[in-house]
Amino acid sequence: MNGPSSIDVTVRLYRSLRLIRRVEEVVAEIYPSDKIKSPVHLSIGQEAVAVGVCDTLRADDVVSGTYRSHAAYIAKGGDLKAMFAELYGKATGCAGGKAGSMHLIDMGHNILGSSAVVGTTVPIALGYAYAIRRRGEDRVVVAYFGDGATEEGVFHESLNFAALKQLPVLFVCENNQFAIHQPLEKRWATDRLCERVETYGISAKKFADSNVESIRTHTQGAIAEMRAGGGPAFMECVTYRWREHVGPGEDYDAGYRDRTEYEAWSDKDEVARLGAALGENRRADIDAEIEQQIAEAVEFAESSPFPAIEELHTHVFAG
C-alpha cells in the first residue's frame, strides 16, 4: 500500500465512520416500526475500531466478527443494500433473510459470517488463516471480538494455536468495558490483557481511546509484518457503546453505568472530530452522499420480497 495523501485518508476514514454511524442511527429509527424483527446490537460510539483497522486491509483480506458487526461489515465494504434487506428479513438480504443482524456475511467482500455465540468466530478465523498460509498467500485475517469474549477458554486456545503456527491473524479486542450490563471489574481478575497475550509471543498493543488514526497506523505496521510472514498480532481498543446492549435505545437510567461516561466519550467522538477536520463543504458533500446511499439501501430493503416458504428447506445440506 502506497500512502495516499493525508487528506484522502481523512476523507476515507470519515466517510466510513460517518456511514456506519448513520446506518445504525437509521436502524435505530426504523426499529420501533417492527420492520426489523431481529435483535440488533449497535456499534454507535465504537466505529473507529472497525474503520481504523479495515482501512488498511486489501479487498482480499478477511474479517470476522460478532453479533455486533454492522460496523466491521460496512468498514470492510460489505454490501449495504444486502445488509438492510437482511435486517428486514428479505430474500435479497445477504443471507436471504435467514441470518438477521447477528449473522451478517458477505463472502464476496471477504467478510466471514458473524455469530451470536460469544467467542465462536475466533478459532474459525484461525482456520481461515491456516488455509491462507497453506496456500502461500499473503492475505491476512482480522478477528474482531469483545472484551467478554476474552473470558471464554476458546480465546486462549486460539492465541496459543495462532502463535504456535504463526498464523496471519490480527486479533482485535473491541473493549467497550461491558458485557451486556456487567463491567470489567466483575469479570476480569485484572486488566493485564495485553501483557497476558504477549506471553504467547504475540505482540500486543492497547489503545486507551480508540483514536482512528493511531489504530490505523499501528494496524498498517502489524499487517505489513504479517504479510511478510510474521505471526499473529493483537490489539486491545478501549471504546464505549453509546446505546443499550441490544436494541435501539439508550439505557443510562438503568443504573449499571453513568451518563457522564458517555459524555466523556462523546466529547472525543471520532466521527465529529474527523468531520470537523474536513471543513464544512467537503463534509456536507460526503454526508449527502451517505444519506443517499442509505436511503437507497432502505428503499431496496422495503421493496424487496420476503423469501418464498420453500426457502425454509434450502441449504440445510450443501450439495
Next chain:
Amino acid sequence: MNGPSSIDVTVRLYRSLRLIRRVEEVVAEIYPSDKIKSPVHLSIGQEAVAVGVCDTLRADDVVSGTYRSHAAYIAKGGDLKAMFAELYGKATGCAGGKAGSMHLIDMGHNILGSSAVVGTTVPIALGYAYAIRRRGEDRVVVAYFGDGATEEGVFHESLNFAALKQLPVLFVCENNQFAIHQPLEKRWATDRLCERVETYGISAKKFADSNVESIRTHTQGAIAEMRAGGGPAFMECVTYRWREHVGPGEDYDAGYRDRTEYEAWSDKDEVARLGAALGENRRADIDAEIEQQIAEAVEFAESSPFPAIEELHTHVFAG
C-alpha cells in the same frame, strides 16, 4: 503447622516418596497378569510433586487430580487397600470397582474424584474452594494437572475465576514435558506459563527440577497465605515421567524421547536422594514397612470379591 524437626520431615517425605514409587512398581509388575483391567498412568519419576505439596496439607484440606493420580492419592493419605482393590475392579475398591485407576477417589481423606478427561477437574476444584470460602473455613484445595491441561480453555477460565473470587486454590502443574508422546514445543507457543498466570494477579513459581524440599517449603508459605484469606497461587513443577504414557512399560525406543533424558532425571531421583540422606538402617526399616503395607494391600485386593451384578444399576441417581 509447627515445623517438625528436619529429620522427621525427611523421614515423612521419604516414606511417602518411596511408598508411591513402590506401589507403582508393584502395579507395573502385576499388570501383565491382566488382573488389573483398567488403563494405568504411572507417576514413577514424578513423585516429588505429589509429596512436596501434600506434606504441607492438613487432613481436612482437599486435593484434586487427574487420571495420573496414584501419587497424589497416596501422598494425601488415600486408603491403599481401597486403591489396589479398585485397580483390581473389586467391590472393596475405593469406588466399588466402578472407577478403576483413572477415577480414584477417597472423600474420607478429602481426595476428590479424578477424571480421565484432561482439565475437567480444575474448575471442580474451584467450586469446592468456593464452598470452603462461603462457609468461612480456612481449608484449601490443591488442584493437580499436567502441562497438557494448560492448553485447554477451561484452565484459563479457571485462573481468571479463581483470581476474581480470590479462592483458596493452589494450582499445581505437573509439567512432565509431554502430553502422551507430544513434547511441549509442538503444543506451547512459548514456555512463559508462570508469567502468563501472573497476569491474572496470581503468584506463580516455577521449579525446574522438582526438588521435594523446595516444593514443600514454597507450598507451606503459599498455603499459609491462603489460609489467612489470600487468593490462589500457582506452581509449575518440571518433572519427568519415566514410564510410558499409559501402561507399565518403558518406551525409550519409540523415538519420541531419548533415554538420556531419563538418565539425567534418574540421576537426581528424589527417592534415592532422600533415602540416602536417611542412612541405611532407618531407610531399610521404612522400606520394610512399605513392602509390608503394599503386600497387605495387594492381598486385600486379590482376596476381595468382585461386585455383585446388581451393582451395575446402583448409584445412577442419588436418592
Next chain:
Amino acid sequence: MSSPAETDRVVTYVDALLEGMAQEMRLDDDVFVFGLDVDDHKGIQGSTLGLVDEFGADRVFTTPLSEDAMTGVAIGAAIAGMRPVHVHIRMDFLMLCMNQLVNMASKSHYMYDGQVTVPMVVRAMIGKSWGQGAQHSQGLHSLLMHIPGLKVVAPSNAYDAKGCLTTAIRDNNPVIFVEHRLLYYTDAYVPEESYTVPFGRARTVREGGDITIVGVSNMLVECLRAQELLSEEGISAEVIDPVSLVPLDIETITASAARTGRLLVVDNAWTNCGASAEIVAGVMERTDRPIMARRMGYAPTTCPTTPVLEDEFYPNPVTIAEKAHAMVRPHAADWRPDPERAKLAYQAQFRGPF
C-alpha cells in the same frame, strides 16, 4: 392454564420461578444462584430480579463468560454440599457446558460409587420469535436426556415452574431445568407457600378418547389450543404434559395411547433422536396394540431469522390440529383451522427487541 393448586392467586411463570428460588434460598443457606447476568437490572427477564439484594453477592453473582469452567464450579460446589443453580439465558450456550455435564456431572455419583452427590440445577431458557435465529432458539434437551445420571424437567406453566424448581433444587442429582421464554408471562394459580412437583409423573391436562397428544414445554400450550379447535370438530383429544422428561412417566402416556390408538408427540425441538422419538419408541415397546404414532417439532432445518420462514419452522395450534385431524379422520377431507383463531395470547403479547 389449569393446575391442581388450591389457591386463587394468579402468578406468572417468571414470578413463580423467582418466588420458588427465593423460598429455597431462605430455607437453605447452601443454595446459591449464579450465571451470566443473574444480578443485573434485568435479572434474567425478571426470574432472578432482586435476589442479590436479599441474599447478597456471595449467593447471587454473575460470572465471567466462561460457561465451561462455571459448570465445573457448580459441580465442585455441589460435591462440597452446596446446591448451586446455574442459569443460562439461552439453552444454546449449554453446548459450552457439555463436557462438564456429560463427562462429570452426570457420572460423578456413579463413577465414584456414591461417595459424592452432585445436587445442582442448570436453568436453561429456550428462545423464540423476533428473529432469535439459529443460535438463540434451540431446545436441546434431548442431548441431556440421552445421558444417564441427568434429570431433565420442562415445566409448561407457572404452577409447575415453581414446584419443579423447588423439587430440582432439593434433588440430589444434576437437574436440567428447561424453560421456554414465551411461557414467562403466562400465568396460573400458584400457592404462595413452598411446594414440590414430583418428577416422573405426567399430568393428563385434558381427557379425550380419539387421540393422545403429548406436548413438551411450551408446546403443551399450543397443543391445548389445538385440542379446543379439534373439539369444535367433534374430535376429543387427550392432552398430556410429561412435566419431567427424565424420569419420564411413559406408563401414563402408553396407557392413554393404547386407549386412543393414536399418539401425537409435539416437542419444541427437533424430532430426530429427540424427546418425541423417545416417547414414540417407549410407547411402542410397551404395547402390542397397533398405535398410529406421529411426531411434530422443529422443521429439520436450522432456525431461520425472517418471520415468514420462522413461522413455518415451529409447530403451532393450526398445524397440530391439522395433523391430529388427519390422524383421527384419515379419509375425511383436509381440514385446517382458521389461523386467526389459533393465535395464542402468549405469542401476540411478545414483542422485541431483546
Next chain:
Amino acid sequence: MSSPAETDRVVTYVDALLEGMAQEMRLDDDVFVFGLDVDDHKGIQGSTLGLVDEFGADRVFTTPLSEDAMTGVAIGAAIAGMRPVHVHIRMDFLMLCMNQLVNMASKSHYMYDGQVTVPMVVRAMIGKSWGQGAQHSQGLHSLLMHIPGLKVVAPSNAYDAKGCLTTAIRDNNPVIFVEHRLLYYTDAYVPEESYTVPFGRARTVREGGDITIVGVSNMLVECLRAQELLSEEGISAEVIDPVSLVPLDIETITASAARTGRLLVVDNAWTNCGASAEIVAGVMERTDRPIMARRMGYAPTTCPTTPVLEDEFYPNPVTIAEKAHAMVRPHAADWRPDPERAKLAYQAQFRGPF
C-alpha cells in the same frame, strides 16, 4: 464380514481407514488431517500412521489440547475451501467440541444461505473394554444426529470404513465419522483403488423373515453372530446395517420390519433419545402394520470399569439372540445361547493396556 466388493484383497478396518485417507490426500491437496497425536508413532492405533512422512507436517499435525478451538479451526479451514479431517481418539472428547459443532459447523451453510460450505470430517472413536470406563467408552452419535446440518456415519466393516471415509471427505458438509475401536482389527474385502460408499443407503447383510435386526457400528457384528445362533434355532433374522445414520435409510428398515412384523434395534449407545429411538419411531410413523419393536443398547447407567459389570453393560450376541428369540417366540420357553459359542473373535483378540 461380507461386503459387495469384487476383490480378494483382505484388509483390516484400520488399514482401510489409513488407505482411504492417504488416497484422498494424494488426490486433493486441500485435504489435511489433524488432531491430538495423529503424527506420533502410534498414529491413532495405526489409522494415521506414516501420513506425516508422506504428506508433511503442514498437512498432518498434532495440536495442543484445545478441542474447542481446533474444531473452529477445522470449520474455518473448510470455509476457506480446504477439507480438514479432525481426529479424536475418543468420542467422549467431542463434548468439548459441541459448541462449534452444534452452533457453527452444522448451521453455517444454512444460516449464511449457502454463501459458505463446511466440508469437514470429524473422526471419533468409541472405546470399549479393558476398563475404559465412564469417560472413554461413550457412543454419543445421537447427540450429533439431533442437529440438522450434520451428517453421521458409522461404518461397521473395513469395506465401508474406507468407502465412507472417502465419501465423507468429498462431502460438502460436516460429517461425524463414528469408529468403534474393537472393529479396528476386523477385516473385509477391500478394493485397492479409491471408491465411495453412498450415504443414506442401508445394507441388508442377511435376509430373513422372522425378525428385522438393525445393528449400528460394531453392534452389527454382534447382531450377525446372534443371527447365526438364532438360525440354528430355526429363527430367520434379517440383519440390516444402516451404514449412515444421517441421512438414514429408514425406508429399507421400514420395509423389512413391515415384512417381518418385528424390529429389534441394537446400538452401541444409550437408547434414551438414541439412534435406536429414532429408528423405532421412524418406522412406526411410516407404517400402520402393527410391529413389535424393541431397542437394545448400553445399560441405562454410566459405564463401569470392572469387567464383571462392564460385561453386563453392553449388548452381546447372547443377549441379542435371547431378546430376538423372545420376540419371535413369546410363548416358548426361555432360551439363551451358550455364551462360549457367542464370543466374538474381535473381543477375544483385544488386550490392554492402551
